[in-house]
Amino acid sequence: MGFDLETLREAVKTHGRVIRVVIAGIKGSSPREVGAAMLVWQDGQSGTIGGGTLEFQAAEAARIQTAQSRLTHHALGPDMGQCCGGAVSLLSEVYDRNNINDLGDSIIARPTSGQNMPLSVKRLLTEARGQGIAPEAQLIEGWMVESVHKPARALWVWGAGHVGRALVDVLSPLPDLAITWVDTGSKRFPETVPNGVTAVPAAKPAELVRHAPRDAEHLVLTYSHNLDLELCNRLLSHDFRFAGLIGSATKWARFRSRLAALGHSPERISRITCPIGDPGLGKHPQMIAVGVASQLLRPIGQNNLKKDLSA
Known part of the structure; x- marks a missing residue:
């Protein structure tokens, strides 16, 4: 899917403060893939990360989120009573009119908690841009990397x-x-x-x-x-x-x-x-x-x- 930058910009334009919740990592079975995302604002949301209870709880948490960025981990079976036997990591990020224009237009790489960019991420970005390819969504050493979605x-x-x-x-x-x-x-x-x-x-x-x-x-x-x-x-x-x-x-x-x-x-x-x-x-x-x-x-x-x- 990729990072749907245009939809996020439209949501920020319409609703002001928007939280993007993306599946950053998966272990075992999951209702959606890494990179699946939803947008949440005070009285609504769009997109889906799947999972029923997972999505409901993530949306409720996003609406009261105060941190600019938050990475959380969820065991779907024990924590939420879902049939999926796996676990997911969710990255929730706050966007508004002050930071929406700071995002890149091809690959978006950012830390989940303020750490410096590791060498593995630098290499990935260099190779992707040098070869003109879009890297898969992935969490690498505390950095989330996603390609900006372009309709095919x-x-x-x-x-x-x-x-x-x-x-x-x-x-x-x-x-x-x-x-x-x-x-x-x-x-x-x-x-x-x-x-x-x-x-x-x-x-x-x-x-x-x-x-x-x-x-x-x-x-x-x-x-x-x-x-x-x-x-x-x-x-x-x-x-x-x-x-x-x-x-x-x-x-x-x-x-x-x-x-x-x-x-x-x-x-x-x-x-x-x-x-x-x-x-x-x-x-x-x-x-x-x-x-x-x-x-x-x-x-x-x-x-x-x-x-x-x-x-």
Whole structure:
């Protein structure tokens, strides 16, 4: 996952004082992995470290925490009556408007109790930066090291209607997606756009296709068949990792003919997946969103995704 710096900054901007609680170490079985974190403020929280009782007690302790940084250790079975037989170490750190800008933008390394940086940490940071790699979250000789999270996948959602809104609601909490959301005007979007989503009103959305990364993924579901067609045309002339179009088999048959008339080969046109979603779930926007999200996130590769959706 990595250190979600943008979410932390937004939380501090909104709530002022925020405590980030991260799993710094694990022995045996644990409900979450090292690096899993939650943010806690006076009357709320976000994220999860898992574990039910562990999370509840950690959040309550964070709200009354006075130390800037605190490392605690918890035996999940004996101390909390949980089924996990392991133990976890939690690092709880206070952030506010005075220190949020002190964090790095690629790797965040800091002591848990004020000790000088040990040689092992210096070597790790030198190697990571020299090789351009992101080190795993870990606690080393009293220092916590985490890489700043960078979304790995660019997803462009074309259309802010009922299905587009449902899709963004389902997908926006996922950490590895950087979502660009496009429609023809600002009034097409909800009043509140989820954190991490870039809403782009554009009178001519298809003109934006050339600005999308060539390895981006696209979901085309606007209110207009003509706009859908133009977006498909522009995408085929651009490039993409995946492109899915909402619609029926009849719509797709017509689109294939029209795209062929625009000069695209059958092989090229077949890169677009239509219809999308799981028909067995029904046509309710949230059901469509769940089906599309499930298939979009399968780790079996885009070719298998396309086969599943077009079957």
